[in-house]
Amino acid sequence: MKRLSALALCLCALPMLAQAPAKADKKPEKPHFEFGIPDKPFTSDVAKLIQEIGDHSQAFANLQQMTDTIGPRLTGSQKLRDAQKWAMDKLTSYGAVNVHEEAYDFGKPWFRGAASARLLNGNNQQLEIAQWAWTNGTKGPIKGQVALLEAKTLAEFKAALPSLDGKIVLAVSRPRPTAEERKDMGAWYKSYLELAKQAKYAALLTSSEKDNGFLTMSGSPNPRWSGSTAPMAVISKEHANLLKRLIKEDGQHPEIELNLGGHIGETPVKAYNVVAEIKGSTWPDQVVIVGGHQDSWDLATGATDNGTGTVVAMETLRAIKALGVAPKRTIRVILFSGEEEGLLGSNAYAEAHKADMAKIQAVLVDDMGTGAIQGWPDMGQEQWRGYLAQAMAPMNNLGVTDIGAFIQPGDTDHWPFYELGVPAFAAIQDPVDYMTMTHHSQVDSLEHVNKETLIQGAQAMASAAWVFANMDARVPHIAPATKKGPF
Numbered sequence: 001m002k003r004l005s006a007l008a009l010c011l012c013a014l015p016m017l018a019q020a021p022a023k024a025d026k027k028p029e030k031p032h033f034e035f036g037i038p039d040k041p042f043t044s045d046v047a048k049l050i051q052e053i054g055d056h057s058q059a060f061a062n063l064q065q066m067t068d069t070i071g072p073r074l075t076g077s078q079k080l081r082d083a084q085k086w087a088m089d090k091l092t093s094y095g096a097v098n099v100h101e102e103a104y105d106f107g108k109p110w111f112r113g114a115a116s117a118r119l120l121n122g123n124n125q126q127l128e129i130a131q132w133a134w135t136n137g138t139k140g141p142i143k144g145q146v147a148l149l150e151a152k153t154l155a156e157f158k159a160a161l162p163s164l165d166g167k168i169v170l171a172v173s174r175p176r177p178t179a180e181e182r183k184d185m186g187a188w189y190k191s192y193l194e195l196a197k198q199a200k201y202a203a204l205l206t207s208s209e210k211d212n213g214f215l216t217m218s219g220s221p222n223p224r225w226s227g228s229t230a231p232m233a234v235i236s237k238e239h240a241n242l243l244k245r246l247i248k249e250d251g252q253h254p255e256i257e258l259n260l261g262g263h264i265g266e267t268p269v270k271a272y273n274v275v276a277e278i279k280g281s282t283w284p285d286q287v288v289i290v291g292g293h294q295d296s297w298d299l300a301t302g303a304t305d306n307g308t309g310t311v312v313a314m315e316t317l318r319a320i321k322a323l324g325v326a327p328k329r330t331i332r333v334i335l336f337s338g339e340e341e342g343l344l345g346s347n348a349y350a351e352a353h354k355a356d357m358a359k360i361q362a363v364l365v366d367d368m369g370t371g372a373i374q375g376w377p378d379m380g381q382e383q384w385r386g387y388l389a390q391a392m393a394p395m396n397n398l399g400v401t402d403i404g405a406f407i408q409p410g411d412t413d414h415w416p417f418y419e420l421g422v423p424a425f426a427a428i429q430d431p432v433d434y435m436t437m438t439h440h441s442q443v444d445s446l447e448h449v450n451k452e453t454l455i456q457g458a459q460a461m462a463s464a465a466w467v468f469a470n471m472d473a474r475v476p477h478i479a480p481a482t483k484k485g486p487f
């Protein structure tokens with residue numbers, strides 16, 4: 001009996017299916033699948049859900065509207081507020097209930113301005129840069145000699161500082177903690193930031209780690225992250241290498257003109273998480289959270305980070321409502337903000353709802369670009385693998401087969417929940433060109449989104465949410481983390 005037809009039986013067989021892995025021990029042949037079209041018409045609700053998304057997905061259309069029409073969604077910006085209003089209207093139109101936004105203290109907003117840099121001597125070329133977010137601008141163009149910062153330890157960093165006063169500093173390498181220092185990262189980080197605050201650079205340049213001129217943006221209003229107060233920008237790897245060669249190989253003293261027009265706002269603002277629900281029919285107070293951050297960086301339109309995760313969460317709710325069947329547990333869509341600045345929105349949400357954490361059956365987050373969902377990591381918990389296998393079973397023949405045996409670190413919004421002992425997972429996705437091209441870069445735009453894998457992602461998310469919302473068993477929680485991680 002082919003695995004698929006076993007699946008077509010009906011979902012109530014899931015627990016039995018969970019035991020099915022025994023059969024699955026035999027390495028399953030590489031599943032043949034065409035995105036969006038399951039091999040056989042399924043009868044069960046989850047099969048209809050997968051079919052509904054395959055046939056009528058609005059994910060790409062929503063993504064096009066949110067990115068090309070509304071645009072980059074920096075937390076603290078009016079653009080993100082517009083996108084949040086748009087999302088709430090959409091979710092309401094899909095039939096969601098309890099659609100609202102929850103405010104939290106964010107900090108001072110940041111406003112990007114014009115930015116440029118060029119070599120004043122040598123070959124006089126323009127340099128590819130973008131101002132680092134939440135840093136001060138140069139208040140008009142400044143000129144200065146470029147100096148390299150090559151410090152691998154805190155001691156080397158301290159020794160190098162005096163020679164960098166008044167220079168436009170290109171950070172070639174950053175101090176790293178020794179094995180001994182790793183034992184107390186908090187202390188190490190504190191010393192690093194104190195040293196960085198003593199720096200008297202004219203400006204600081206950090207090289208992108210991407211090739212082909214692609215930049216990687218970052219920054220945060222969170223004082224925990226801010227070291228040097230000098231104007232700062234990211235420079236393309238190619239142009240950073242040029243400056244390094246001129247200094248180290250050609251013995252030249254490059255001078256550049258740098259103009260950074262961005263600025264930090266005066267008054268701290270609130271930021272918001274968007275929430276919308278489908279109430280559960282049997283256990284309405286138990287909740288499955290489907291999330292993704294709606295905020296993005298602002299060098300492009302944040303299509304793959306995290307427009308894709310946002311519309312996958314919205315499509316999950318649309319399709320379940322279109323199905324017209326209520327899940328047994330409540331399914332709650334949360335579009336977080338402040339993720340790029342340090343999980344600020346999800347941390348605020350988890351903190352505000354700490355008392356209700358026990359009611360959460362599972363948290364599912366999509367935040368890894370346009371690639372197909374391949375599975376979910378067990379977060380180091382053997383006991384969660386069986387539940388994940390059940391949640392993935394409906395999509396086994398559509399590429400969702402991987403239960404990762406690892407803890408997905410605190411790089412997205414599942415983390416604050418996981419730290420409180422909640423079964424919280426961020427999808428494993430085909431990396432495609434996420435880290436090498438679109439992630440936080442100036443080309444994170446719609447044409448780099450694959451329509452088919454976006455549909456597959458929504459099918460994987462919706463079916464997993466549905467299975468968690470309808471299974472009889474409660475997924476066991478673990479003990480909350482004793483020491484909060486860096487995020």
Ligand SMILES: [Zn+2]
Nearest residue numbers: 293305306367
């Ligand atoms: Zn992201």
